[in-house]
Amino acid sequence: MSANKGEHRFGMVIDLDKCTGCGACSVACMSENNIGTLLDETDKIRSITWLRVYQIDNGKAFPDTQIAFIPRPCQHCEGSHGHHTPCVSVCPATATDYDETTGIVSQIPTRCIGCRYCVGACPYHARYFNWFDVPWPKGAERGLSPFVSPRMRGVVEKCTFCYHRYQRAKNKAFLEGGSVGEKDYQTACTEACPSGAITFGDLNNPKHKVHELAKNPLAFRLLERLGTNTKVYYVSQRDWVQRKLDNYLAGEKLPVKAAS
């Protein structure tokens, strides 16, 4: 389904059977990307969580209850017909674009006009609007990362696959004359995951782990049948998990993928 002729296609494979729902990825993401906490964080509709961990269950009563956690970063949709990323196609300000060389969907908060069209277009709720300026406590600016620019109220932000880390890795490659290796560019959530559920790399590069993992017959994507052609793959042995992450009719069979 890949139409990306670019050099790289950075993506993620998340093993849902390994995920314990600890939330370390979410915390690492917030710390890495200068995401603050609001005065009232009980209002979850206005919380900003680039990588959110959802909890789902199989709907059965004890003792048959099963729970799964779904870490959800931006899915970096490529679109099935050319580059038709939902958010990119609606943005009137060109504040977001699809990078054909990396497959990463960018977000430039300084260019965003705050219309929130993209928030509505995103099928994954991966985009967040800054309803308020973050009430950073005094002195907190000294703890912010200089590699990610903090956002102001009135603009949209989202996961960028830690693009600044790619920029940094490229710097090193320029100086040493090599290319960016798998270990040189890893997202903060991947590094933080204690159970190793998240794997990140270049889906186009056969040397990267994700290349093989994404071919797993049990690998699927969120709302795959929308045709968003995302680059975040999920793996689970449990049928009901896969069933819950796309719109299946009652009694409809799961697609059987040919193992490669």
Added chain:
Amino acid sequence: MTTHEHGQEKRSKADWLLFVVGFILASALGFWLTPTILYAQKAQPFQFSHKLHLGEVGDEGCKACHPFRKDGSFAGIPGVEKCKECHSDDTLGDKPEEKVFVEQYVKKGKEVPWLVYAKQPSCVFFSHAAHAENAGIECTQCHGDHGKTETLRTYEYNRLSTYSRDIWGKSLMGLGSPPNRMKMDSCADCHRENGVRDACFVCHK
């Protein structure tokens, strides 16, 4: 002759002269007043001669004091620790600026609060490695002949945005070139001319 017909009469030469002189005076006032109101000035902590230092460091040039770190990032303006490699507790020459530096910063172990002319807003990502190492662009192309200057010019900044006047553009008409003009347009123009991608994420973060 009615008043209305009088208004239809041709203007005299004196009228035109008054208009032209008035126009020139108002424009002159505007061109002088606007930057004065908008931009504030700050002096650097003390004077520094790039010319003198560049002569001392030899072939290494700018990189002697402004090197790349091992991880590929650019170190920028050196800390006092770097200066101490030559300037220990005693002054090397007899310049009053050096005396200020040694007594107020080296001996007290304090960093010099230099004002950076080329400092960009936080949303800008600029890779020195990509430009100086990969593309082989000379430092002077963007920073000007900084290495030949004997004094540090006054630092000007925009009162509203607090950004340096250099990056916001001393030449608003777009006629100037770096270091007087380091706006996004200048970056994008050069990228386009050289066939380098100019997508948002190339230079923004």
